[in-house]
Amino acid sequence: MLSFDDNSFLTDTNRGTPMGDLLRRYWIPVLLSEELPEPGCPPVRAQVLGERLVAVRDVSGRLALLQEGCPHRRVSLFFARNEGPDAPDGAPGLRCVYHGWKYDLSGNCIDMPNEPKTSRFKDHIQITAYPAQERGGVIWVYMGPAESQPALPELEWAMVPDAQRFVSKRLQFTNFAQAMEGGIDSSHVSFLHSDAGLWNPDRAQRDTGSLSTGLLQDTAPRFFIEPTDYGFLIGARRQSGPSNYYWRITQWLMPWYTFIPRDADGPIGAHAWVPIDNESCFAFSVSYHPDRPLTSQETNSFRHGGSIHAVVDEETFVPLQRASNNYRIDRVLQSTVSWSGIPGIAMEDVAMQESMGTVVDRTDEHLGSSDAAIVAARRRLIGEARALAGGADSPSGLDPASQRVRSGSAVLPADAESWVDATAEIRAADSRYYANS
Amino acid sequence: MLSFDDNSFLTDTNRGTPMGDLLRRYWIPVLLSEELPEPGCPPVRAQVLGERLVAVRDVSGRLALLQEGCPHRRVSLFFARNEGPDAPDGAPGLRCVYHGWKYDLSGNCIDMPNEPKTSRFKDHIQITAYPAQERGGVIWVYMGPAESQPALPELEWAMVPDAQRFVSKRLQFTNFAQAMEGGIDSSHVSFLHSDAGLWNPDRAQRDTGSLSTGLLQDTAPRFFIEPTDYGFLIGARRQSGPSNYYWRITQWLMPWYTFIPRDADGPIGAHAWVPIDNESCFAFSVSYHPDRPLTSQETNSFRHGGSIHAVVDEETFVPLQRASNNYRIDRVLQSTVSWSGIPGIAMEDVAMQESMGTVVDRTDEHLGSSDAAIVAARRRLIGEARALAGGADSPSGLDPASQRVRSGSAVLPADAESWVDATAEIRAADSRYYANS
């Protein structure tokens, strides 16, 4: 439960708010690389933390996000021309189609052909321009103070070769914090993503899917939070036979990254939850394998909504299963072989989170011991935003070296001294991807 | 005409308002029985007086309306599982699919499988649960103080055998009071529901439909309001030949029931106008015959928008004729054989009422003598709400015995002493339906 004020503090990420200022200190995933497929391609609209922008890859391959409205008369630069060597001035840049004003990717107005050649007016025109970079199939933007710009993130999924990774993006009609809380809410896995057959052991039909049996033997895991310099570890401990514990370890990295524990040797799942504005966000969903290329069967499944991915409208990134069609819940399925009746793990989560309202009323929730990680993430974000507003130097989690982590699971003896120490190795990203650093 | 304050007072039915408190003292029709077709069927969403609820028929057949948001993290219980004997705990109840919290129909949290077995957390969790019952093809809910719960209504249409009744439901985009005022506005019948042929006696084409000729000989009836313990009678008196009056008697029962006078020996029409929120309501429309089963011809007609019924979208209950298609007005028809050009009596009313805006500005209307019943109903509702807020014991119309009434029409001698006494018999519901009380 949060006070009304704390709930607003946590969820308001517009420019000038403490949370908005905090999040602007990090590189932000905003687009799939394929949305800007090649140098000189058309610009695309991107709203980030409430700011209306256009993303551009100029003819030289340079990336940036620029303010959407041309400062002259405020028309959208979405319609602009991405010009190159064959333009009259031969320079890379974005030219507004209304009166021909042209900007480079640093935000300088470099041409103003509707004013007399002698005019110096253009020298006084500057637009907001945020630096952008590409890594791991994603375009990242930095919207904070120039002097504080950190190194680009080195999350393992962003470092592996492209063939070992699948990234998808979907629009969710909730605040980013609400979506992220779903990503670190480990206890719902035993319910929402189980199926009716598993839940009720007497039923004949079963499909264990990717869920380990450990999840089903103990639906009330005990949660342990281990703070780290980059965020925290969530250890979910379940009984596993008389003398062992089954541990599932979720990673949470500042300010919005989560890694889901994988079972056996399959791909690892990861997310980034990025505010579009205060009432919607993009979920970047990543499946990657640290050791081998994804198989075509895996990729094909992800493309069709398998695992943590969803099938979305190509233009808007809104999933085809949505509130207006009740996420295609199938009540017959729900009463027989599926727990929720909603097809797909991702969409089960979305249905839950969107049904809370766009910004859930956290003054009226009733958290239990299983919600420890949610409480910890809120405290960490609010605390770091307050510290930064109070003059603190720099928030945590900006050092790329600290981001070289994974999630995982393990069966440990009940009398093991420390689950943290005992799982250090399985939580480390593969060092070969950081050879040069 | 109402003052701005009185208009707000009349139309605001949210929890904690005087009008909201008044209406919560009555049983409220909320669903057609067929929306919850059998024990254990999936829950359905229902918004009533501004409160977001889910309606449930549990495996034991018990009915209730529960708050929509699970108190844990506020996800919608619309997605919940309606569990029974084959559930792990074997108990009837609604289980949230997110983390498995389960509620019985009294609102108790009876299972919390994601918390340790030793936890007593669930004993502190209680959700809003309103008792519901079924009668007359309709599910009714009581949302008032438990100690004030009245007996279930005994309106004649709710007491006759099912074969003698047809009930439909449609969503109207206006405040309930506005819809109800249409139901007691007797003088519009001679116009809106007439047809061009009737209005203009020189035209060749005529279709008297179900309208008695009495309505057409005198379009300016004189209205008499006779207060009763349950509401009031509306007597509309028209000349009928030199020495007789034609009386049409509409019944209005607290707080939103109307009975339309029938002609000859056909089915009787009745309505209930129930607030969804302050800007929309459900119109329950009932055609019933007190003496015989409805014929298949009658039922078939009702199903296709005949009489007071409308054809609606199956999911939303919004009529297919709607504002966005101008209610399918046919201007050629309007200029020839139909007065309004809008197909269907119900939709003629809807077109008028929705065109006033969702909450009509009653500070800017000009009521005449024909609006006497509308004035009386407003005064009655406002007066009873004020009295209740001021500490009065109980509003009127709660005694089921008082609800055994009908509408009707009669031709009386002009010198009859009392239209009320002279019509006592035709206004009485059939006593055989109350044999046991």
Added chain:
Amino acid sequence: MLSFDDNSFLTDTNRGTPMGDLLRRYWIPVLLSEELPEPGCPPVRAQVLGERLVAVRDVSGRLALLQEGCPHRRVSLFFARNEGPDAPDGAPGLRCVYHGWKYDLSGNCIDMPNEPKTSRFKDHIQITAYPAQERGGVIWVYMGPAESQPALPELEWAMVPDAQRFVSKRLQFTNFAQAMEGGIDSSHVSFLHSDAGLWNPDRAQRDTGSLSTGLLQDTAPRFFIEPTDYGFLIGARRQSGPSNYYWRITQWLMPWYTFIPRDADGPIGAHAWVPIDNESCFAFSVSYHPDRPLTSQETNSFRHGGSIHAVVDEETFVPLQRASNNYRIDRVLQSTVSWSGIPGIAMEDVAMQESMGTVVDRTDEHLGSSDAAIVAARRRLIGEARALAGGADSPSGLDPASQRVRSGSAVLPADAESWVDATAEIRAADSRYYANS
């Protein structure tokens, strides 16, 4: 750039605002004649300057705009019957279908059949009725004080025979001032309406369309504003060879009329930008030839979105190219033969203007020397509205004789003494259309 207050002052045209009062002193184009095709036809809805009205052509052919809401219970008179000689009272007028109240086109209630014949209630009922007239394929309304009603406009396009004129109407989702500013923004023509082939002289594909070569040799014309009694002239001067200037002269007439310069001997283009409410407007687009009937090829082209016209939804007048489909921008076309990639001149303008937002933030624009006409029009409108609010007698541009003007273009010697004097003849409307005045 305007202050926040001035921007509100300029764009708020509701009743009782200074700008609203100013605009109500002029005849206002509201409908195409074909929307009220014949005497006694059904009424149509029309919102003008924020007021909800219905437009009526009664059986006698008289035109008026009446308030939409019947004063009795506020239902819409859109559904009303347009009655004539075969009505019971034999009088022309609009009868509300709810209770039969009937109004003549001066706003008098002339029948109230649901009240007793002896009632005088109707004598106290009066509705808002604005006089309307027809000229030039358009229906015009006057919504100002009766004693200030001016003569009907005599714009040349409204005076020529019907065969010489094509008028279309489209709904634009911006304030009227923003749309009008597009109409007098002469410098964008060299960019937005050029094509990529023209802009880049090295490309092979070219299509000069209707653009004169003068526009392309000099993209930074110098603007001269010449105030007149009816508005002002905009002279755009471009170099044209070593010793000549190419002049394009746009006419702006109070309060919202523009005439586009024509090239060679084709039809002249003209617009009227009329507020529906503060966030939308109707653009009336006119192509007319002062000397000859339009050819069927011309008319056919206009009908399919050629020149300044757009293809619109028949019911709503919203263009089929719209924000939700990005105005059907074709990025391949944009990178090859078209400057904007948006099909059609009109839709290029709409895309720009709607992308600014419904009411552009004029506190955050950066106007250059090419925006002189925009600055002048704002000053003129704001100045005249202030003067009128301050008690001035009458705004400018109301004398029809002053409206007999045209736009045009000319090549003048660089040493000509006065571009205004030198173009007097080509700017005059043809006197034969004013023979009777």
